[in-house]
Amino acid sequence: MSPNRSSPAGGLPADAPVLTDPAEVARRRAELEWLRVLQLAAADAESTGPALEAVLRLLQKALQAEAGLVVLLNPTTGFLEWQAAVGLPRRIVQQPLRVSEGVIGWVTRTGRAARVGDLRLDPRAQPLRPRARSLLAMPLEVADPVRGVLAVLADRPNAFGPEQESLLRWCAEEVVRLVRRLWVVERLQLKAQMFETLVRVSPKVHLAYSLDEALGTITREAGVLMGARLCSVLLLDPEGEWLDLKAAWGAGPAYRNKPQVSVSESFVGVVVRRRKPMQLANVQTSSRYQHTAVARQEGLVALLSVPLISGGRCVGVLNVYKDRPYVFSDLEVAVLSAFADLSALALERARWHERLLQLEEQLRHNERLAALGLLAAEVAHEVRNPLTVIQMLYHSLDLRFPPDDPRAEDAAVLGRKIEQLNRIVERILDLARSGEPRFAPVPIHPLLEELARLVRYKLRQHQIELIWRPDPHDPKVWGDAGQLEQVFLNLVLNATQAMPQGGTLTLMTQRKGSHVVVTVQDTGPGMSPEQRRLAFRTMLQSGRPGGTGLGLAIVGRIVEAHQGRVRIESPEGGGTRVRVILPAAPDTAPTGHSGTTPTCTSSG
Numbered sequence: 001m002s003p004n005r006s007s008p009a010g011g012l013p014a015d016a017p018v019l020t021d022p023a024e025v026a027r028r029r030a031e032l033e034w035l036r037v038l039q040l041a042a043a044d045a046e047s048t049g050p051a052l053e054a055v056l057r058l059l060q061k062a063l064q065a066e067a068g069l070v071v072l073l074n075p076t077t078g079f080l081e082w083q084a085a086v087g088l089p090r091r092i093v094q095q096p097l098r099v100s101e102g103v104i105g106w107v108t109r110t111g112r113a114a115r116v117g118d119l120r121l122d123p124r125a126q127p128l129r130p131r132a133r134s135l136l137a138m139p140l141e142v143a144d145p146v147r148g149v150l151a152v153l154a155d156r157p158n159a160f161g162p163e164q165e166s167l168l169r170w171c172a173e174e175v176v177r178l179v180r181r182l183w184v185v186e187r188l189q190l191k192a193q194m195f196e197t198l199v200r201v202s203p204k205v206h207l208a209y210s211l212d213e214a215l216g217t218i219t220r221e222a223g224v225l226m227g228a229r230l231c232s233v234l235l236l237d238p239e240g241e242w243l244d245l246k247a248a249w250g251a252g253p254a255y256r257n258k259p260q261v262s263v264s265e266s267f268v269g270v271v272v273r274r275r276k277p278m279q280l281a282n283v284q285t286s287s288r289y290q291h292t293a294v295a296r297q298e299g300l301v302a303l304l305s306v307p308l309i310s311g312g313r314c315v316g317v318l319n320v321y322k323d324r325p326y327v328f329s330d331l332e333v334a335v336l337s338a339f340a341d342l343s344a345l346a347l348e349r350a351r352w353h354e355r356l357l358q359l360e361e362q363l364r365h366n367e368r369l370a371a372l373g374l375l376a377a378e379v380a381h382e383v384r385n386p387l388t389v390i391q392m393l394y395h396s397l398d399l400r401f402p403p404d405d406p407r408a409e410d411a412a413v414l415g416r417k418i419e420q421l422n423r424i425v426e427r428i429l430d431l432a433r434s435g436e437p438r439f440a441p442v443p444i445h446p447l448l449e450e451l452a453r454l455v456r457y458k459l460r461q462h463q464i465e466l467i468w469r470p471d472p473h474d475p476k477v478w479g480d481a482g483q484l485e486q487v488f489l490n491l492v493l494n495a496t497q498a499m500p501q502g503g504t505l506t507l508m509t510q511r512k513g514s515h516v517v518v519t520v521q522d523t524g525p526g527m528s529p530e531q532r533r534l535a536f537r538t539m540l541q542s543g544r545p546g547g548t549g550l551g552l553a554i555v556g557r558i559v560e561a562h563q564g565r566v567r568i569e570s571p572e573g574g575g576t577r578v579r580v581i582l583p584a585a586p587d588t589a590p591t592g593h594s595g596t597t598p599t600c601t602s603s604g
Helices: 022-043 048-062 102-110 162-206 211-226 267-274 292-298 330-397 406-433 444-461 481-497 529-534 553-561
Strands: 067-073 079-086 114-116 134-143 146-154 230-236 242-249 278-280 303-310 313-321 440-443 464-469 476-479 503-512 515-522 565-569 576-583
Touching: 048 067, 048 079, 048 146, 048 162, 067 102, 067 134, 079 102, 079 146, 102 114, 102 134, 102 146, 134 162, 146 162, 162 330, 211 230, 211 242, 211 313, 211 330, 242 267, 242 313, 267 278, 267 303, 267 313, 303 330, 313 330, 330 406, 330 444, 440 444, 440 481, 444 464, 444 481, 444 503, 444 515, 476 481, 476 576, 481 503, 481 515, 481 553, 481 576, 553 565, 553 576
Parallel strands: 464 503
Antiparallel strands: 067 079, 067 146, 114 134, 134 146, 230 242, 230 313, 278 303, 303 313, 440 476, 503 515, 515 576, 565 576
């Protein structure tokens, strides 16, 4: 057949070589048959090890060998690690091979094939199989810097000749392609498995509300995700100079009790400063790792450290340790970095939740103090009137007695004590008046939005949906921002307590003429007419038996001090709607004067 033939449709390409030598045709046919057999042998294997073992058994039969092996060089440890073996003692394949020893090490170092007719006469020989006499080994160039060896052994001398060497060389090329293909498959499987695990563990991290619970969940799930020996979280101190151990999964006393880590002088400090993941293949021998003695005691070897970034700044590091020399792949680094980002958000949420709890406790404490202040002021106010009458009657009696009459001193003492009581009452009333608001224009939307951010985790915990309906004109009120924040936080917390089984909380603002209406509405059971009537009663007028008299009294007093009003409605369908009506800030408002405030009209 002419080499310039034109191939028919569906045939060979026009430039395909034409084989005319019968021996070459037979050789190519044999290679193709071997390729088919090798592919069939490895087809059912789902990972590298079983596939290579199937190839070795096929070679063992074809080359009449008693044993076969595949080893690959680990660039991190410098040892040849077993990938598959047949016909070799178990004690041999349990130990890695040194690159500097044996025929296998020589093939790895030189990249050249080795055919040994009698191992007893070769000084490079090593006891892989006690009765082995012949060895045929081929280098495997899998990927830089990964190299390896494919070898077969026979118990008879001179078992392998040029023909067997040619066949093994061709098989080595197929093994390299097989390993590369299976590595891609395994990498994809690992990627899918790790991301599936990441998706599975993420909700567990976000369900933690306390900081300690979040830290424990993060370290535990990161350790499981990465197959780690130990996992820890170190957080920056307020000055940003030291990293403190906050949680450790799988750690012993030596690691838990190790001192603070300097940001400026440690390996993990570099991670914080650069805000990039970094790793060490062996912390026990690295001069960059500070606590090598602790690492040896705890059995820690490889380390991957990734930054925890929240709000645009690094707040700490997430560390994962292996119990052997190891180089983390790009995929593992990416997965742990993604988990660290989720963890940083969870930590930030836990901090907000704890801050909310502290603010709630502080609010309750302030309410108790305010309640005592209100009670004292009301007592003083109620006492002052009868005290004034007593003082007037005392002076009208004109109690004058002779100097030697004992009643003269008694009358003088009585007068002084009445004056003392009057001064005490005045001081109490002056103290109550000192809490008057300091008025200024207050943008109401930022105040409510900050409040929404503050309570969002509590609402989510109680399965409450927040609906925010701001007025498009972004109104401002005339008042004290701190006191108004206390008013709306109190209303939101009361609404949350009214919906223990979840519901909807609506915050709405609306500008109406000269005032602004802020509505806080829940979908709880609502309030009875009697509860609404007594909601703003003061301590001395509370109609609730056994109650403290707090209720919404603080809210009512603050709004009243702002020349505003509060309206409570309970629609027939359930729920409670509280409308706080406050004076709108004028276009030109006086500053630095607390006595002049716009007032709410009776409209709306």
